[in-house]
Amino acid sequence: MLKIAIVYDVHVDTERGRIGWAYYNRARALQSYAPDDMHIEIMSTAEFMAQLDSMHVYDLLYMLDYMCIRSFRMHWDRLGLKTPLVSSYNRDSQTRQRNYEETVRLADFVVCNNEERWRAGGIDRNTCCISNGVDADFWTKTVPLSERKRILWCGSSNPKKMKRYADIIVPLGDRLESLGYETSFRPIDHIDESVLTPEEQRDWYNTGLIAVCASSSEGGGPSYMLEGTACGCVPVTTLAGSIPEWIDDVGIVVDGSLDSFVNAIQKVERNLATFESANRLFIERQAYGPPGNRASHFYDLFRRLAAGEIPEPFTYRDQ
Numbered sequence: 435m436l437k438i439a440i441v442y443d444v445h446v447d448t449e450r451g452r453i454g455w456a457y458y459n460r461a462r463a464l465q466s467y468a469p470d471d472m473h474i475e476i477m478s479t480a481e482f483m484a485q486l487d488s489m490h491v492y493d494l495l496y497m498l499d500y501m502c503i504r505s506f507r508m509h510w511d512r513l514g515l516k517t518p519l520v521s522s523y524n525r526d527s528q529t530r531q532r533n534y535e536e537t538v539r540l541a542d543f544v545v546c547n548n549e550e551r552w553r554a555g556g557i558d559r560n561t562c563c564i565s566n567g568v569d570a571d572f573w574t575k576t577v578p579l580s581e582r583k584r585i586l587w588c589g590s591s592n593p594k595k596m597k598r599y600a601d602i603i604v605p606l607g608d609r610l611e612s613l614g615y616e617t618s619f620r621p622i623d624h625i626d627e628s629v630l631t632p633e634e635q636r637d638w639y640n641t642g643l644i645a646v647c648a649s650s651s652e653g654g655g656p657s658y659m660l661e662g663t664a665c666g667c668v669p670v671t672t673l674a675g676s677i678p679e680w681i682d683d684v685g686i687v688v689d690g691s692l693d694s695f696v697n698a699i700q701k702v703e704r705n706l707a708t709f710e711s712a713n714r715l716f717i718e719r720q721a722y723g724p725p726g727n728r729a730s731h732f733y734d735l736f737r738r739l740a741a742g743e744i745p746e747p748f749t750y751r752d753q
Contacts, residue, residue, distance in 0.1 A: 653676075
């Protein structure tokens, strides 16, 4: 049986009931659907660093936080580890090219979670593209759309132009409330009391009719849009991150202006049945487990790399 370690970023705090965010949920999904020939352990970066000397017992390590690649490579070389060091790359082509180049240079293999980023990078050897899916067995719709009213948003409020919090999200909230809409916009910048448990986050999604994203740049999701859509929210969004890979007829793409968001939200209200029907197709394509089986692409890759095979560059769409 293959023994795989998946390392996420923020340490789980079980006493407080806070468990981090996107990377942890992804690691948990890949663990939960593991096939019979694979044992997957998940750990935070801090937990990984505390047991470096035992990393030789694993057949492969998959790190989700590419920002740690330099540190991981240093430890791998110092300890003389032969375990394949595989890195995720969860950013789009709007981010710095040198970050991507460094990850490709230092990792034994890189999994791009954004096809645009992968192609913009030149489709390097020792890389592939497997976009993030969603754990549709956990992120589920429990409240019909007809009983929901809220417009949702959550994400960073840091003064980054690519997140467009100050120039779009704040005035959009004011505009919608002036039109009689109920909004729930949750800025999250740190792991603190503002971070909900997965169960609380799922309940929050199920209060929302629509989830909005105004970013000009995102990574392999963004995760909250994937999770919210799996819970039934209709996405109204810019073409950020990996959204172009799955948006199709599931939601509405906007140009990012205030008027475009308002017009799209009103269109969703007029066509609820159509969007609710399209949501089922989203689950069929994006689920880590059945029916989408997105996680199987990761497992197939892990088997090949653990056996010493370096596959030619590929996308999950090719398989």
